[in-house]
Amino acid sequence: MLTTPPRLRKMASRAAELSVAACQRAVLDAGLSAGQCADAGCFLGVGASGGAFEEFEPFLAASAPDGQFDPEALASRGLQLLNPLYAFQLMNNFALCHAAIACGLQGPNGAYFSRGSGTVHAVRAAAAAVAEGLCPLALAGGADSALHPVTRAELARDGEASEPLGEGAAWLVLGRDGMAEQPLAWLMEAQVVVDARLAEEAERWVARFDPDCVVVAAWSAVASAALRRGLGATLAIETLTRWGNCLAGLPALALCVALDAAVKAGLSRVLVLSAGVDGDLGVCLLHRSRP
Amino acid sequence: MITAVLTGVGTVCAFGSGVGELWRGLAEGRSAVAPVRQFSAANLGVQVAGEATAADIDAEWIRTQLPPDMAITLEAKLQALQLRGALRDRKLGFAVVAAAEAWTMAGLGEADRDLPLILAHGLEHGFPEDFAPLLRNGRVDWRLANTESGSVRMRSPVDAAGRAIRQLFGLRGPLVAPVSACAAGAMAVADAAQMVARGEADLVLCGATDSMLNPLGMGGMARLGAPSPRAEVDACRPFDVRRDGLAMGEGAAVFVVENAERARARGATPLAVVLGAGTSQDAFRATAPLPDGSAAARAIMVALRSARLAPSELGYVNAHGTGTPLNDPAECRALHAALGAHAELVPVSSIKGAIGHLMAAAGAVEIAASLLAFQRDLLPGTAHHQQRDPVCDVDVIGEQPRRARIDVLLSNSFGFGGQNCAVVLGRAP
Incomplete structure (x- = not known):
């Protein structure tokens, strides 16, 4: 259960609340000090705006008094019903900013809208920032909620994502090689393949990396089935049916599953394949031990 | 070490379409902030803005801003975007016009369509008018919301402008959509330059687009208290002792960021170096x-x-x-x-x-x-x-x-x- 301070709740979407909670857990789990956080980068894949609809609905009703939208009514009545900080619930980047504020992350950063691949881009940007010495460590991940009523309606209308819908956030801490005494895993690859033929690409990446396991994180059952067709006999973990579709959060949650598979199940190489609705394929590879 | 240079730029802003208009306005020391023309902003708490010169952003307006050959090629696709309702989000049209200018200035062509696009976007444009018919006794009846697939209703997709440019220009590279609020546009240029410097791409189309000049956008910003409450054309007075808030604006800028060696080899004239x-x-x-x-x-x-x-x-x-x-x-x-x-x-x-x-x-x-x-x-x-x-x-x-x-x-x-x-x-x- 999330315990969000009331003031944060006025300014934070559901995705931002989840992001803050996950970021705090990641910082705690990695044992980061305040000083380390101050130098840390943060890069996040984020979804669409998610302001609390129970606050928005009275605004809408007051702005359409006779069943028709009236800009004058919006100005004179509707806006007065919105909490002044509601705009911050809508700003896409606040899923990152609230987490940065909560954890004191002051390093290089970037928020990327994600249809799946944006989250992988965030992980890639974080890895590059660390590799290029812009920061000694960086947090990267994704946060989103598909349970927002507008998002649900859009997804249903456009048939872009499979049920069950879900919500979630995950942040991972990336550091320079040699920084931690016992790293959980090494991130060997993080890239996006554009307009991918999913089954063929899955087959190609499996042939290239020979993973012990593949974590499949697709937005739709169709895409998931296509990816699994390309995996052959390779062990696969499906995420869509386990947590529901967490949109921008899903690839990052899948990376957590991959870490778990590497650490707890002792698998050497775990591949994460994430497919959004834009046809792009995210590819991340974790190694359990130093390559 | 690889150097990244700017070889093309396109803009839309309150001075008009085209970077020449932007430079001319600034060179003449003018201001283009004025009372909002698109709709009555009388009671919104913000009444002036840097509004793009066109009140209506539609397929016809976009077509008139494009180079003639591009206008002909894209006419049908622009009409299709309009029919879907996508052009209700003004920033989409601004981005297309700015991208066309940058693309043309840099002299890009068919062989360049694999380039990555890094386009920063502002907040989705919400359409309160689309929710009104769904209201029953003050609540939204979501059973009524499931209308035509592919049409833009309730709010525009966050990355709508990037997707439109990708479709209109036949781009095959990745689309990255930074959404880092007011820093997003600069971050897009920074990301593009880093991509070139790392050798990940020789050529990147990058930039940003935004418009919050609609009743909900302006009213929401007024609730935050960020804009100047004065309905005067000098609403925004940076660094002045009398300053009391910002003036909202809208527009887009798109750049071609290129490997300097590649630009030199093809005879392109760089506008600047991203250092x-x-x-x-x-x-x-x-x-x-x-x-x-x-x-x-x-x-x-x-x-x-x-x-x-x-x-x-x-x-x-x-x-x-x-x-x-x-x-x-x-x-x-x-x-x-x-x-x-x-x-x-x-x-x-x-x-x-x-x-x-x-x-x-x-x-x-x-x-x-x-x-x-x-x-x-x-x-x-x-x-x-x-x-x-x-x-x-x-x-x-x-x-x-x-x-x-x-x-x-x-x-x-x-x-x-x-x-x-x-x-x-x-x-x-």
């Missing part, structure tokens, strides 16, 4: 910038370090300069912290008084504006700045541009939520 960039996070409050400017200073110092430059080598600073009571002093403190004694010497200006605050597109349009320094040896002025606030202790350029030949400039962008980005540009050799 460095830096980002940081205030991690302070959602509602205010870090007062001492230390996080913003960090972004500036990282940018200078990545450019391998000393502060004294900076010839001009294009400030974020929103004209809000808190931002301007914080930015001046950041400049002092990052530049030391040179902060009192380097000329500083903000163009937000002239065209408004373009939100996600601000950083990109301001980088385009800064190119005036290299193109015409003119440093843009600060519209409506008349009496410098003593706490803004930097050399603020007044309302008229200042003639100077400089070789290196800095452009600052600071976003809601505390995201900061600084970009250093150099005169092309």
Whole structure:
């Protein structure tokens, strides 16, 4: 259960609340000090705006008094019903900013809208920032909620994502090689393949990396089935049916599953394949031990 | 080491379509902030803005802004976008026009369509008028919402403009959509330059687009208290002792960022060199910038370090300069912290008084504006700045541009939520 301070709740979407909670857990789990956080980068894949609809609905009703939208009514009545900080619930980047504020992350950063691949881009940007010495460590991940009523309606209308819908956030801490005494895993690859033929690409990446396991994180059952067709006999973990579709959060949650598979199940190489609705394929590879 | 250069630029803003209009407006020391024309803003709490010159952004308007051959090629696709309702989001049209100008200026063609597109976007455009028919007894009946697939209803997709450019221009590379609020446009340019410097791409189309000039967008910003409450054309007065808030604006800027060797080999004329960039996070409050400017200073110092430059080598600073009571002093403190004694010497200006605050597109349009320094040896002025606030202790350029030949400039962008980005540009050799 999330315990969000009331003031944060006025300014934070559901995705931002989840992001803050996950970021705090990641910082705690990695044992980061305040000083380390101050130098840390943060890069996040984020979804669409998610302001609390129970606050928005009275605004809408007051702005359409006779069943028709009236800009004058919006100005004179509707806006007065919105909490002044509601705009911050809508700003896409606040899923990152609230987490940065909560954890004191002051390093290089970037928020990327994600249809799946944006989250992988965030992980890639974080890895590059660390590799290029812009920061000694960086947090990267994704946060989103598909349970927002507008998002649900859009997804249903456009048939872009499979049920069950879900919500979630995950942040991972990336550091320079040699920084931690016992790293959980090494991130060997993080890239996006554009307009991918999913089954063929899955087959190609499996042939290239020979993973012990593949974590499949697709937005739709169709895409998931296509990816699994390309995996052959390779062990696969499906995420869509386990947590529901967490949109921008899903690839990052899948990376957590991959870490778990590497650490707890002792698998050497775990591949994460994430497919959004834009046809792009995210590819991340974790190694359990130093390559 | 690979150097990234700008070989194309396109803009749309309150001065009009085309970077030439932007440079002309700034060179003449004009301001384009005026009463909003699209709709009645009488009771919104914000009545003036830097509104793009066209009231209606439709397929016909976009077509008239494009080079003739491109207008013919894209006509059917633009009509299709209009039929889907996608052009109700004004920023989509701005992005297409700016991208076409940059693409044409850089001389790109069929062989370049694999390039990556990094387009920063502002907040989705929400359409309250689409919700009204769904209301039953004050509640939305979602069973009524499941209408035509593919049509744009309730709100535009976040990355609608990027997807449209990709479709219209037949691009096959990846689309990256930074959404880092008011720092997003500068971050898009920084990301593109880094992508070229790393050797991941030789050519990147990048930039930003935004418009919040609609009743919900303007009303929401007014509720936040960010815009000046005065319904005057000098609503935004950066660094002025009388400043009381920002003026909203809209528009887009798109660049072609290219490997310098590649540009040289094909005979392209660079507009500038991207020498460095830096980002940081205030991690302070959602509602205010870090007062001492230390996080913003960090972004500036990282940018200078990545450019391998000393502060004294900076010839001009294009400030974020929103004209809000808190931002301007914080930015001046950041400049002092990052530049030391040179902060009192380097000329500083903000163009937000002239065209408004373009939100996600601000950083990109301001980088385009800064190119005036290299193109015409003119440093843009600060519209409506008349009496410098003593706490803004930097050399603020007044309302008229200042003639100077400089070789290196800095452009600052600071976003809601505390995201900061600084970009250093150099005169092309």
